[in-house]
Amino acid sequence: MTDQATFRVWRGDSTGGRFESYQVEVHEGEVVLDLVHRLQATQAPDLAVRWNCKAGKCGSCSAEINGRPRLLCMTRMSALPPDEPITITPLRAFPVIRDLVTDVSFNYAKAREVPGFIPPPDLKPGEYRMQQEDVDRSQEFRKCIECFLCQDTCHVVRDHEENKAAFAGPRFLMRVAELDMHPLDAATEAGLDRKATAQEQHGLGYCNITKCCTEVCPEQIKITDNALIPLKERVVDRKYDPLVWLGNRIGLRRKD
Template sequence: MTYQAEIRVWRGDMTGGGFATYQVEADEGEVVLDLVHRLQATQAPDLAVRWNCKAGKCGSCSAEINGRPRLLCMTRMSALPPGEPVTITPLRAFPVIRDLVTDVSFNYTKAREIPSFAAPQGLAPGEYRMSQEDVNRSQEFRKCIECYLCQDTCHVVRDHEENKSAFAGPRYLMRIAELDMHPLDTADRQKAAQEVHGLGYCNITKCCTDVCPEGIRITDNALIPLKERVADRKYDPLVWLGSKITRRR
């Protein structure tokens, strides 16, 4: 069934902008990205928007739909309130380049700040061995498509620009947690998480988990366990004593 949908799209650049309203033809079963493409083809050929796979696997088409961070290609029109305008805006946490395209280089900077996997000395690639239980523990985090919706919805990043220099955000704290769980990794992830990447800024509101299109339980399975290990290391006297004995040996 074909119908007319009203779409309000933010148009502009870093100097400013506003909303433009369009009437776009829609068909049953379509997603928001379908209507954005039709809008480009029929009324707004200069509309800037990122997209690639249209299958929810590349993370390119991140935007905010009716105020909620979502993937344009995974948000069905039928899931939105019927008869109401669909409002599409760029990710609010990052600088706008043009229209729906934002500068997400903040995330690339944070990714480069995390040291890569540090294998034990004398162990060559191909000689790594770990139990299936250890594999399963971090496998969930590898589903991340780096859409940065969790980064966008995290209020520490979204509402406080001054925090960005000291806070890696949920996506990269999850990466640190994944490496810290690896039984062969030798880097001191816990100290860096707290002192360099701002783990203490996170107050576990679970907003990052709520918007993850891959259903990764970022807060429960990565951030909270990492916080617990950091707290144990700093405040648990038995853990502190064990670390001193290990270091002496």
């Protein structure tokens, strides 16, 4: 059975644009990306859209469908209102290059600001040993496909351009949290305080845990509950707990 859907697609570039309406055939079992490809093949061959795997694992086809950040390849047409126009726009938090393609280089810049895993100096790579519980704890965060939907929906980034310089966003604060809880990360021994940098360099304090990032994650990572909130708790303990503060002071004096 073949139906018709009305697509309202944003067309334009960095100088401006407008919505164009199209009638597109819909077949049973299709996802939005199928219809975008059909639209390119039949009516809009110059429509720019970024995609790669069509399996929900590369994160390339991020866009906004009816105002909600989603992957085009993982949004089934059957899950959308059948009798209403479907509006497709580029990610709102990032500059438009053309049509549905945005410049997400902000995210790569933030990734470079997070120091990577620092291995223990007394162990060779083949000698790393971890408890399975610790592996499971951080493995959730390794499922991230870098679609940047969490970055797009985070209102700290989305609604306040001026915050971008000081705020890494949920994807990269999650990376800091993962490294901070890694039992083999030797950042402290190397003179790097991940808790301090989370607050002072990556803007953890800007996050007010609305869980909007968790809601749009296609990998169903509990970004807020399992990464950001625990990281906030550890930062607060480090900064305000009197016993921790005293221990740090004693430690500093011993070094002196």
